[in-house]
Amino acid sequence: MNPLWTLVPPLAVIPFILFFGEKRKNLREASIIVAGLALLLINNLIYNDLVAGGTPQSGEFAIMANYSLKLSAEPMGVIFGLLASFLWVVTTVYSIGYMRGHHEINQTRFYTCFALALAAVMGAAYADNLLTLFVAYEVITISTFPLVTHAGGEAARKAGKVYIGILMSTSIAFLLPAIIWTTVVSGSMDFVPGGVLTGAGLSNGSLAFLLALFVFGIAKSGLMPFHRWLPAAMVAPTPVSALLHAVAVVKTGVFSLLKIVTYTFGIDLVTISGAAYFLLPVAGFTIIAASIVAFTKDNLKARLAYSTIGQLAYIVLAALLATVMSVSGGVLHIVMHAFGKITLFFCAGAILVALHKSEISKLNGIGRRMPITMGCFFIGAVSIIGLPPAGGAWSKLLIAGGSLETGTIVWAMILMFSTLLNIAYLLPIPLRAFLKPDPDLKPGERATMQEAPFACLWAIMLTTITCLVLFLYPAPLTDLIGMIQWR
Amino acid sequence: MYEQLPALMILVPFTAAPVCVVFRHALASWVIALAASLFSLFAAWQVLEHVRTVGIIRYKVGGWAAPSGIEYYIDTLNASVLLLVSGISCIVLVYAYRSVIKQVPLAKHYLFYTAWLMCMSGLLGIVITGDAFNVFVFLEVSSLATYMLISMGSDRRALTASFRYLIMGSVGASFILIGIGFLYAATGTLNMIDISERIPNSESQRAVLVAFSFICIGVMIKAAIFPLHAWLANAYTYAPVAVTAFLAGTATKVSLYVLLRFFFSIFGYEYSFGQLLLNGVLLPAAVAGFILMSLVAVYQTDLRRMLAYSSVAQLGYIVAGISLASQAGLTAGIVHILNHALVKSALFMAVGCIIYQVGHAHRPSFDDLFKRMPFTCIAFIIAGLGLIGVPLTVGFISKFALIEASMDRGWWLIAALILVSSLMAVVYIGRVVEVMLFRQSRTSTPEVSGMSEAPLSMLAPMYLLIVIGLYFGINGDATLSLAGEAAEQLLGGF
Numbered sequence: 001m002n003p004l005w006t007l008v009p010p011l012a013v014i015p016f017i018l019f020f021g022e023k024r025k026n027l028r029e030a031s032i033i034v035a036g037l038a039l040l041l042i043n044n045l046i047y048n049d050l051v052a053g054g055t056p057q058s059g060e061f062a063i064m065a066n067y068s069l070k071l072s073a074e075p076m077g078v079i080f081g082l083l084a085s086f087l088w089v090v091t092t093v094y095s096i097g098y099m100r101g102h103h104e105i106n107q108t109r110f111y112t113c114f115a116l117a118l119a120a121v122m123g124a125a126y127a128d129n130l131l132t133l134f135v136a137y138e139v140i141t142i143s144t145f146p147l148v149t150h151a152g153g154e155a156a157r158k159a160g161k162v163y164i165g166i167l168m169s170t171s172i173a174f175l176l177p178a179i180i181w182t183t184v185v186s187g188s189m190d191f192v193p194g195g196v197l198t199g200a201g202l203s204n205g206s207l208a209f210l211l212a213l214f215v216f217g218i219a220k221s222g223l224m225p226f227h228r229w230l231p232a233a234m235v236a237p238t239p240v241s242a243l244l245h246a247v248a249v250v251k252t253g254v255f256s257l258l259k260i261v262t263y264t265f266g267i268d269l270v271t272i273s274g275a276a277y278f279l280l281p282v283a284g285f286t287i288i289a290a291s292i293v294a295f296t297k298d299n300l301k302a303r304l305a306y307s308t309i310g311q312l313a314y315i316v317l318a319a320l321l322a323t324v325m326s327v328s329g330g331v332l333h334i335v336m337h338a339f340g341k342i343t344l345f346f347c348a349g350a351i352l353v354a355l356h357k358s359e360i361s362k363l364n365g366i367g368r369r370m371p372i373t374m375g376c377f378f379i380g381a382v383s384i385i386g387l388p389p390a391g392g393a394w395s396k397l398l399i400a401g402g403s404l405e406t407g408t409i410v411w412a413m414i415l416m417f418s419t420l421l422n423i424a425y426l427l428p429i430p431l432r433a434f435l436k437p438d439p440d441l442k443p444g445e446r447a448t449m450q451e452a453p454f455a456c457l458w459a460i461m462l463t464t465i466t467c468l469v470l471f472l473y474p475a476p477l478t479d480l481i482g483m484i485q486w487r
Numbered sequence: 488m489y490e491q492l493p494a495l496m497i498l499v500p501f502t503a504a505p506v507c508v509v510f511r512h513a514l515a516s517w518v519i520a521l522a523a524s525l526f527s528l529f530a531a532w533q534v535l536e537h538v539r540t541v542g543i544i545r546y547k548v549g550g551w552a553a554p555s556g557i558e559y560y561i562d563t564l565n566a567s568v569l570l571l572v573s574g575i576s577c578i579v580l581v582y583a584y585r586s587v588i589k590q591v592p593l594a595k596h597y598l599f600y601t602a603w604l605m606c607m608s609g610l611l612g613i614v615i616t617g618d619a620f621n622v623f624v625f626l627e628v629s630s631l632a633t634y635m636l637i638s639m640g641s642d643r644r645a646l647t648a649s650f651r652y653l654i655m656g657s658v659g660a661s662f663i664l665i666g667i668g669f670l671y672a673a674t675g676t677l678n679m680i681d682i683s684e685r686i687p688n689s690e691s692q693r694a695v696l697v698a699f700s701f702i703c704i705g706v707m708i709k710a711a712i713f714p715l716h717a718w719l720a721n722a723y724t725y726a727p728v729a730v731t732a733f734l735a736g737t738a739t740k741v742s743l744y745v746l747l748r749f750f751f752s753i754f755g756y757e758y759s760f761g762q763l764l765l766n767g768v769l770l771p772a773a774v775a776g777f778i779l780m781s782l783v784a785v786y787q788t789d790l791r792r793m794l795a796y797s798s799v800a801q802l803g804y805i806v807a808g809i810s811l812a813s814q815a816g817l818t819a820g821i822v823h824i825l826n827h828a829l830v831k832s833a834l835f836m837a838v839g840c841i842i843y844q845v846g847h848a849h850r851p852s853f854d855d856l857f858k859r860m861p862f863t864c865i866a867f868i869i870a871g872l873g874l875i876g877v878p879l880t881v882g883f884i885s886k887f888a889l890i891e892a893s894m895d896r897g898w899w900l901i902a903a904l905i906l907v908s909s910l911m912a913v914v915y916i917g918r919v920v921e922v923m924l925f926r927q928s929r930t931s932t933p934e935v936s937g938m939s940e941a942p943l944s945m946l947a948p949m950y951l952l953i954v955i956g957l958y959f960g961i962n963g964d965a966t967l968s969l970a971g972e973a974a975e976q977l978l979g980g981f
Contacts, residue, residue, distance in 0.1 A: 064884060064963045065971075135878040142877070149924070157925035161917070168913055172876065173906050177890060180902075184894045 001045040003071040003126040004058040006081060009035040009042070010088075010119035017111045025107070029096050032111060036089035039122070043081045046073045050483070057128065067189060069135065071126040074191070075483045076262070076331055080255050081125040083335050087247050087342060088118050090459045094346055095239035097455030101353040104237055110150060114240070116143040121248045124256065129189040130179045130264065133256055137175070137220070140252055141167045147240045148233045155235050162232040166219055170226050175217025178210055182264060191259060193485035195266025207265075207275040214260050215279055215316065220253025222312045224286040231305040238349030241301060246308055246341035251334050254315040258330050261319045267486055270322035271406075280320050284414045286313035291421035298359050300348045303425060304341065307384065310418060311337045317411060318399045326402025328481045333395035335477060336383065336470060340392050343380030343463045347373050350452035350460060360429055365438025367430065368447035372457055374433045376464040381426040383467040386419055391470030394478075489533075493546040493559045496530035496569065497612050499523050504604035513596035520600040521580045527573040527611060535566040539972070545617070553617075553678050560617025560679060560981075564821065564973035568614045568744045571825055575736040575832055576607045582948040583729035585941075586839050590641045590727040599639055603733070606632035610741045619667045619753070620677045622745060626663065626709070630656045633738065637726040648721035655708055655718040662705030663745075669698035670753075680981045683753045695754075699763060702749055710742035712769075712806055713776030716799045723795035728839035731791060735798055736832035740824050743805055747821075751977040756812065766810035773810060774904055777803030781911035785918075790838045790848040793915055794831065797874065800908060801827045807901060808889050815892035817974035822888055822966050826881035826959065830873040833952040837867035840941035840949065850919060854928040859939050864923045866949050871916035873956055876909055881956045884963035 013035035020028035049056045050073050057072030073081075099107050120143060123136035141164065149160035183189050186196040202210065219226040233245050261270055270276055290310035297303040311333070318330030350373045351357055355366060367374040383390030386397075396415065403411035438447060451457055470477070503523035507516035538544060538561055546559040561569075580603070591599055609629025613622055634656070638649035671677055673694035674685040686695055704715070711719040719739075723731045750759040759765040780800035787793035805827070808820025838848050840863040845853065857864045873880035876887075886909065893901045940946065959966050 062964055063879075063961055064887065064967055131878075138878050142872070152925070153927075154925075157921065160925075161921060165913070165917065168875075168877075169910050172909050172913065176887075177894075177902060177906055180887065180890050180894055184891060 001042060001049055001056050002058050003046060003056055003073050003077075003122075005042045006039060006046070006071075006085075006122040006126060007119050009039040010115045010122065013115050014112055017108060017115065021108050028108070028111065029092065032092045032115065033089060035115070036085065036092055039085040039118075040082070040089060043078070043085045047078050047082060047480075049073070050075065050078055051480075063131075067131050067183075068129075069132045070128040071123065071132065072128040073126055074485075075480045076255065076259060077125045077127075079331060079335060079477065079480055080251065081122060083338055084118065084121045084125065084248055084251075087243055087338065087463075090462055091239050091243040091342070093455050094242070094349070094459035095237075097453035097457075097459075098239050098349050098353055099237065101453045101456070102237070104150070106150065109146060110237070110240075113143050113146045114243075117147070117244060117248060121252060124252045127259075128191055130182065130191075130260075131189050133259070134171070134175065134179055137171060137218075137252065137256065138168075140220075140249060141171070144240075144244050144249060147244060148236045150237055150240065151235060159232040159235040163229045166226055166229040170217055170219035173217070174213045178213035178217050181210060181213070191263035193263065194487045195262075195264050195269055197265050198269050204273045204275065207269070207273045208278065211265065211270070211275040212279060215257065215282075215320070218253045218256050220249055221257055221316055222250055222253065222286075222309045223282060223316055224289060224309070227286070227290070227309045230309055231302055234301045234305050238301070238345060238352060241305075242342050242345035242349065245305070246345050247338045250308060250312055251338060254312055254319070254330070255334060257316060257319045258327060258334075261322055262327060262484065262486065265322075267322040267324065267327060270320070276320035276322065280317065280411065283313045283317040283320055284411060286310065287317065287414055287418045288421070291418050291425065294425045295421070298361050300351070300358055300360050300363075300429070301345070303360065304344050304348060307422070307426065308341060310422075311341070311384065314396070314399055314415070314418075318402060321399075321402050321406055321411065323402045323405045324486055325405055326399055328478075328484070329395050329398025329402055331481050331484075332398060332474070332477060333392075336391040336395040336467075339463050339467045339470065340380045340383035340390065343376055343460060343467060344384065346456065346460045346463065347377040347380065350456045353456065354450050354452045360432070363429065363433050364436040365433065365441070365447070367434035368438060369450040370433075370452070371449075372451060373460060374430050376460045377433075378430040379464050379467055381430065384426060385422040389471045390467045391474065392467075393471060394474050490546075492530040492533055493544060493561060493615060494548060496527050496534070496573075497608050497615060499526045500604045500611070501608040504601045504608070507597050507601040507604065511597050513593055516597040516600040517580070517584055520604050521577065523604055524573060524577045524580055524607065527607070528570070528577050531566070531569040531573045531611075534561055535563075535570050538563055538566045543976075554676055554681055557621050558617040558678060558680075559615050561615060562973070562976045563969060564747065564977060565614045565744060567825065567969050567973065568741065569611060571828055572607065572610050572614065572737045572741065575733060575828060576603075578948045578952055579729055579733045579736070579832065579836070582732065582836055582839070582945050585944050586729045586843060587727060589843055590729075591639050595639060599636065599727075602632040602635040602639075603730075605629070606636060606733075607737075610737055613741050614744055617679045618677055619670060619679055619682060623660065623664050623667055626660055626745075629738070629741075630660060633734065636730045636734075637722050639730075640725040640727050642725045644721070645725035648725040652718040652722045655715075659705045659708030662701045662708070666698040666701035666705060669694045669701065673698065679748070679753050683755060683981050686754065686758065696763075699754060699759075703765070703768065706742055706746045706749065707772070710739050710746060710802065711799055712802060713772050713780060713799055716776070716780070719799060720792055720795045723798070723835075724789060724791045728791070728835060728842055732832045732835035732839060735794070735835050736828035739798065739802055740828050743802070743809075743824055747809065747977060751817075752981055755980055756978055760812040766812055769806050769810040770901075773803040773806035774901065775803075776800060777807070777908040778904060781908045781915070785911055785915045787915070788850050790841070790850060790919060791835070793850075793919075794834055794838065797912065797915065798831055800912075801831065801874075803908075804885070804889055804905065807905070808892065811892050811896055811898070813892060813896060814971070814974055814978060815888070815895055817977060818967065818970045819885060819888035819892045821970035821973050823885035825966050825970070826873075826885045826956075829881055829952055829956040829959070830870050833870040833949060833956060834867065834874065836945070836949040836952065837863050837870060840866075840945050843941050843945065844939050850922055853922050854926050856923045856926070860941065861938070862940055862946055863949075866946075866953055867923070868920055869953050870956065871920065873960065875912045875916055879957070880960040881963070881966075882960075884960060884967065888967065
């Protein structure tokens with residue numbers, strides 16, 4: 001299956017979305033779900049091709065003499081493509097409940113930009129060279145801008161400014177020169193197993209600088225100090241935050257980084273040259289600092305946003321450690337964190353729709369009213385923390401193991417300390433909901449069920465169950481990761 | 488007829504100009520101007536085809552052979568600039584019709600289109616000719632017409648802007664004339680090819696040196712290269728906006744072409760950059776230009792003035808590419824000449840649409856712009872992304888080529904400064920976009936919330952430019968190979 005097909009469903013659905021519009025919203029949303037399922041099917045066919053030993057790839061489209069856009073499937077990309085397309089379907093179901101329940105305006109524009117962003121995510125997932133990746137990266141930035149500023153008004157204006165300002169500036173100032181530099185010294189932009197920079201004649205210092213340009217240029221991975229856009233983007237409607245800011249946008253960032261470390265540098269080159277020496281502490285600092293900031297946030301979505309920054313830094317750390325085990329853990333963590341975090345965001349949105357509450361301090365006792373939502377929140381939180389029986393345990397284990405492989409214990413210690421912090425800022429939320437008394441109830445009164453719309457609940461339960469399934473049955477994923485050609 | 492196209496390309500608009508005066512009718516002169524422009528476009532297209540498939544054209548005007556007669560010399564470089572000038576003229580003329588009705592008194596319309604035709608034929612003449620003195624003649628033709636066009640702006644400050652440009656432009660033109668005079672004294676010929684052959688053997692190298700210096704300064708003034716750009720901001724701001732859109736895409740670009748032709752073809756690459764270290768002059772000017780002028784652009788509140796300073800900055804990129812004096816650098820510079828012309832003309836046209844409906848281009852006073860003029864705003868955003876250099880726009884192609892060329896030569900600092908300047912472009916375009924999208928009406932009367940878009944005859948040509956821009960952004964190879972060919976010819980001399 002040509003990976004180019006993955007661009008077709010999200011792009012082809014846009015005319016339908018515009019045509020059906022606000023007046024026939026059932027048809028509009030049905031068409032998105034059909035497109036989502038088609039996309040999932042296509043990704044699955046690519047997966048089958050890859051497992052059968054093929055290398056699905058597209059033709060080349062030259063936009064400059066020696067540089068062309070090209071897509072090809074490799075294990076990491078297939079994992080990311082499957083993940084994003086699966087969650088697109090789930091999120092669409094969820095947003096049907098949410099956007100209607102919340103009476104959002106301009107839903108047609110919302111779904112259009114959403115589909116466009118998804119197409120770009122597919123482009124990033126299957127990018128065969130740095131240029132393709134860069135194009136997809138920028139398209140994601142621009143197409144998600146209307147989503148972030150969806151609400152309009154002063155708050156959205158400020159958020160949009162930070163969002164586009166940081167993401168576009170860093171990509172132009174750091175990522176673009178890094179790509180051109182790579183091309184100039186190695187003569188190639190392609191993603192090749194083992195990388196293209198070995199033997200390109202760069203000194204260790206230059207390699208470290210180049211890697212830093214890549215790491216900071218990809219601000220979508222939320223590494224401090226270029227992380228401010230992520231909390232800012234939380235003014236967006238919850239489904240946007242859920243898919244784009246817990247999954248698609250931020251994961252494109254860390255995914256790009258993993259891909260660059262594996263296929264542009266080569267993990268051996270990163271280890272031998274010590275290029276990541278000064279960057280590892282930045283990732284370590286981000287892990288701890290983000291967790292501490294998350295503590296101080298009373299707004300649920302803001303707390304989740306900072307939690308995301310910390311979790312993304314795990315993946316950055318995994319990429320920079322550059323051992324087979326840690327990078328595998330990083331790839332796995334993309335999936336595990338995605339399911340965990342999207343569950344949490346879905347729950348936050350459900351609480352907002354059903355009870356109009358967004359502050360954690362107001363959540364006392366709501367577990368009685370929304371038992372399913374808060375139960376799922378608990379499981380999602382367990383997965384983020386990295387405890388069995390949720391999928392997050394595996395990826396954290398691999399990253400920690402990979403960090404021990406490098407011979408120092410400090411990164412493993414940071415990971416464990418951060419786990420403690422995760423427990424401290426995530427678990428009190430469901431505990432508060434279930435154990436504290438509900439202030440709105442008179443003594444002796446029984447709480448009534450006040451769950452979110454069914455579409456929302458359905459989506460939440462699906463992602464929660466997946467968190468559990470991924471713990472019991474991670475084999476398809478780990479097999480795929482095992483297929484990555486490291487050298 | 489077919490082999491006479493190089494001459495007809497100039498003659499048709501040149502003779503059409505007085506015809507407009509005969510008619511003294513607004514619509515008639517617009518039709519004449521557009522028809523003449525279309526003819527030039529067709530001729531330029533044919534000439535470019537011929538140059539690329541058959542080879543360089545050397546056309547003897549009036550059948551007089553080269554040293555005594557005037558020769559038109561057309562290679563890939565000037566064929567593509569000819570196409571650019573005539574193409575932009577056609578597109579902006581369509582746009583101009585409605586725009587001029589609002590900005591210029593009806594009684595002056597025929598003069599407007601007369602001046603337009605003179606200006607265009609002058610610019611085409613500068614580009615096409617292979618005779619050094621002829622360059623000066625056409626330069627004066629286009630300059631005088633330009634002063635007239637600028638002075639027709641509805642704002643009274645247009646008069647001082649035009650006068651200021653007249654002074655600066657005349658100084659520049661005189662410098663070029665003096666330079667050509669010295670060249671004639673040193674070599675005894677005005678034909679460019681002859682001059683280039685005789686310069687190395689000339690007995691008076693000092694005269695050549697003086698000629699070089701005068702031409703250098705003269706061209707830098709005409710091309711508005713920092714720090715000789717002072718005339719540009721006011722001229723672009725107060726001219727009728729259609730004129731600005733036309734000039735932004737053509738006038739400075741043609742001057743840059745003159746710079747390329749003189750320093751690479753006539754003086755020769757070794758002489759200009761090897762012996763005289765021209766890049767020692769051009770590069771600092773270019774770098775200071777794109778950094779400082781981008782910074783100045785950030786602080787402008789009038790969109791036209793902001794774009795004018797941005798133009799000076801973008802010219803800095805082109806000059807930086809030229810002063811790399813390598814195949815790659817020159818290619819990047821030339822491709823940016825074409826690409827920036829597309830982007831900047833489109834941007835000025837978008838601003839023109841805003842002025843047409845809102846009446847001013849003062850950024851802090853806009854409100855509800857996106858609601859009122861969504862198509863104009865989208866066009867501005869797309870073209871603005873092109874200016875910033877986002878992938879799949881023309882700006883990306885030229886910026887990529889330029890950074891690659893400077894990294895290739897090991898000029899890391901230049902590459903870094905280009906990026907810094909791009910970031911400033913993010914800021915000044917971003918500020919406008921922010922106001923467009925988010926500034927809500929502050930008046931208490933909500934009834935103006937309906938759409939009031941510019942007329943189709945303005946939107947359509949603007950979107951045509953945008954689409955051309957996107958096409959060359961996606962198929963960057965088309966322009967890059969053209970520019971590469973031109974660069975090769977330039978480095979090879981005549």
